[in-house]
Amino acid sequence: xPSEQSPAPSITRRLLPSxxxxxxxxxxxxxxxxxxxxxxxxxxxxxxxxxxxxTVTACLIGLAAGQLIAGPLSDRFGRRGILLIGIAAxxxxxxxxxxxxxxxxxxxxxxxxxxxxxxxxxxxTAAGRDVFEGKALIRFYGRLTVIGGxxxxxxxxxxxxxxxxxxxxxxxxxxxxxxxxILVITLRMFAETLPADQRTRGxxxxxxxxxxxxLGDRVFVGAVLNxxxxxxxLFAYLAGSTFVLQDIYGLTxxxxxxxxxxxxxxxxxxxxxxxxxxxxxxxxxxxVVGVVVTGLGAVALLIAGLEPLPLWIVIVSLFALSSGVxxxxxxxxxxxxxxxxxxxxxxxxxxxxxxxxxxGIAAPFVGVAGALSILPLGVTTVVTVLxxxxxxxxxxxxxxxxxxxxxxxxxxxxxxRR
Numbered sequence: 001x002p003s004e005q006s007p008a009p010s011i012t013r014r015l016l017p018s019x020x021x022x023x024x025x026x027x028x029x030x031x032x033x034x035x036x037x038x039x040x041x042x043x044x045x046x047x048x049x050x051x052x053x054x055t056v057t058a059c060l061i062g063l064a065a066g067q068l069i070a071g072p073l074s075d076r077f078g079r080r081g082i083l084l085i086g087i088a089a090x091x092x093x094x095x096x097x098x099x100x101x102x103x104x105x106x107x108x109x110x111x112x113x114x115x116x117x118x119x120x121x122x123x124x125t126a127a128g129r130d131v132f133e134g135k136a137l138i139r140f141y142g143r144l145t146v147i148g149g150x151x152x153x154x155x156x157x158x159x160x161x162x163x164x165x166x167x168x169x170x171x172x173x174x175x176x177x178x179x180x181x182i183l184v185i186t187l188r189m190f191a192e193t194l195p196a197d198q199r200t201r202g203x204x205x206x207x208x209x210x211x212x213x214x215l216g217d218r219v220f221v222g223a224v225l226n227x228x229x230x231x232x233x234l235f236a237y238l239a240g241s242t243f244v245l246q247d248i249y250g251l252t253x254x255x256x257x258x259x260x261x262x263x264x265x266x267x268x269x270x271x272x273x274x275x276x277x278x279x280x281x282x283x284x285x286x287x288v289v290g291v292v293v294t295g296l297g298a299v300a301l302l303i304a305g306l307e308p309l310p311l312w313i314v315i316v317s318l319f320a321l322s323s324g325v326x327x328x329x330x331x332x333x334x335x336x337x338x339x340x341x342x343x344x345x346x347x348x349x350x351x352x353x354x355x356x357x358x359x360g361i362a363a364p365f366v367g368v369a370g371a372l373s374i375l376p377l378g379v380t381t382v383v384t385v386l387x388x389x390x391x392x393x394x395x396x397x398x399x400x401x402x403x404x405x406x407x408x409x410x411x412x413x414x415x416x417r418r
Contacts, residue, residue, distance in 0.1 A: 017140065017143070021144065024147050028148060031059050033171055062117065063121070064360065066119055080191070082119060083120070086120060125144065135280075142274055145329040211350070214343070223351075223395065230291070231356070231358055236365065263322045283331040290329075291392060294385050295382075297318065298384075301381055
């Protein structure tokens, strides 16, 4: 990546992309690492299952809200300071989760843990926009998608492995230790990516103005809504895959983990390929392909809900759904952020908030007919994909993209060109 950076990049600058990718992991992995221990947690704290599941919901809400808060703050005060505060808060709340004596305190701690975890996601996305442009930016967002898929694989599997050695409290201690490692790496390797003269001014009023500017841009709104609805389909899949594959089709936990891992691997590979395809072929074309692939998977799930289908068709459908969403992420993120280098944090925060927020709203719908019906999952995913396709119409009139400038122009612009 040296060609996309300054002529003589330091070691810190060369390692920055890896640090940014690492920052995207600790938020999402917090959401599902402890899931294998959730039954034991429920029993130890004397909670009912529905209340214990609020620990997942609280973290998801926190991840969405944390991005909404941290993004504008990082535009005003810089990326590094806000990031360090977020990581420190993550470590403290992970410890608080580990020592929580009641389910109520655990739910509150999980909410704050999510808020802190969301900081890493939005800072990584915004700092990437600070440092990269042109094809390098598309490539970077493709790698963010890959790392997200990797976290989806590692979270439950690592949690299950650790749960053989420790209880649920130990899992939160592990998350705190991960936070400490990330804090040390950040202190050593993450230099400020947003110079003081390029930060926003004007406080809360300026933030509201930035929101009005972004929400008045049909391309930004189209890209964000597209991702919100597609991530709603993805979160519906995450919420419903367990009962579809285990309760309906009778897979053992081991085979379910294998199927889940296959789909997550597809998410990673397709996210990487989408970044390369958008870079070399077409941003809009790659986005449309991703929506179509997601739609095919959703329609197949709807058919499976109306008429029983073989297991392999359902697994392929889930694979298409997850992989299609991954294909859309790099081009949609590029479309949303490429036009706003001066407010990348605010733009990133809205994108992340909508992704997690829409996902949190859609996930409960997959269980409305009980654990023995695929139909709600099929209906939810088809509806959300149709809405995502409709959002693409907002993108059709944009004739040019700053992001498609020639490689020579991108290289000449340097890492911080505004």
